[in-house]
Amino acid sequence: MEGGPGAAGRDTAGPPAAPREPGPGGGAPRPSPPGGDGEWRGSLRAALGGLTTRGRSFLAAGGAAVVCAYVLGQADLLRVGVLLTALPLVCVVVLHRTRHRVAASRMLSPARVPAGSEARVHLRLDNVSRLPTGLLMLQDRVPYVLGPRPRFVLDRVEPGGRREVSYRVRSDLRGRYALGPLQMRLSDPFGLVELARSFSAYDTLTVVPRTEPLPPVRPGGENGGRHGGRSRSLAAAGDDDVIPRGYRHGDDLRRVHWRSTARYGELMVRREEQAHRPRCTVLLDTRRRAWAGSGPGSAFEWAVSGAASVAVHLLERGCSTRLLTDSGTPVPGPEGGGPGGSPAETAGLILEALAVVERSGEPGLARVRDALGGGDGSEGLLVAFLGLLDDGDAALLGGVRHRSGGAVAFVQRVPGEPPEGGGPRRLLREAGWTVLPYAPGDALPALWRQADRSGGLAPGRTAGGGR
Structure with missing residues (x-):
């Protein structure tokens, strides 16, 4: 048994309840409301259904002994048969009338992990009744990809007592996985009867793509866009062009704009200087016909991991970054981080x-063309992770290139094709894209370094330098 930190919420054992949709995001436990009254009780028929193999064997042996005693006229055998029959029935009645109230909670640490990393799940069990519990057997429902289902055996829990256990989960496949609900079995000291109860709460573990640290290069066009070369806002303009705002507590009184104060009748201050963040878009091609193979080592998973690495890298460098797929819906929004x-x-x-x-x-x-063409004609840096293309796809992306300040395309390399690539890669180069062919397993930092503008790879050239 391993100890774990306390959780923020509790769920009380009771009859099974309908599962609750997980909350957005991750990081905090999301327990469900208690199911039922939380006491270890139910119909007597259900309690009889909890007889174990040992308990049923006792009943069968006791019944056979009673019949044999009646036929043979053996009083001693009759007493043995009555004892064997009564013992499991008494255990059923005792467990049926036992009213334990047990609350459970779960905490994920952390609730969002990269693929291939471990997360720890902490379970806490509280006996909130006035009676001690018997032997408890816990089992948490875990998807197969996260590992085997964890099982724990807890000895007697005193009134008001608490027990804490924890286990690890790990997945090489990205996705969202539901953990729970927690199942618990209460058994009598003889192991003749087991009653099962299920909590209603479950939590969601999010496994995100692995990201790689990238070198601090400057791909061509990173500072492109309408505001790429501007570093100061309207506060740097002349006094007649200044746009003031209302005074806020803590503002420096030396920034008060007296002319606007007299005009609006309230205290107004000059706006602070604001640096404009360069805009970047990471495009991920998710079309089914553009990818072959599946699993963690497929080209599609390499592209997903690459898109995650580039997006995180650009955000760390202060770029306003958004993710765009072929559906045309940006994440987190049209203006990136905002x-x-x-x-x-x-x-x-x-x-x-x-x-x-x-x-x-x-x-x-x-839809990518429509999403990138709805702005002001300049979308800053565009980094695309593409699968297998045809000439029509390349021509469409060539038109998108003219709406961006710079464009880098990671294009899947087809086995056996020449180094300069086929027609689609040639069309992309002629349209001004920096084309970087890749295969699953290639090192992304090395490819990213080839996109460095100062490294001699100008837009319109491949990694091999050919036109």
């Missing part, structure tokens, strides 16, 4: 989305 979201929050949203992304049935990349 002024109201921190880079850590934006990275969390992107990783949560990539944890559950699946291959889509989209026929093409038209």
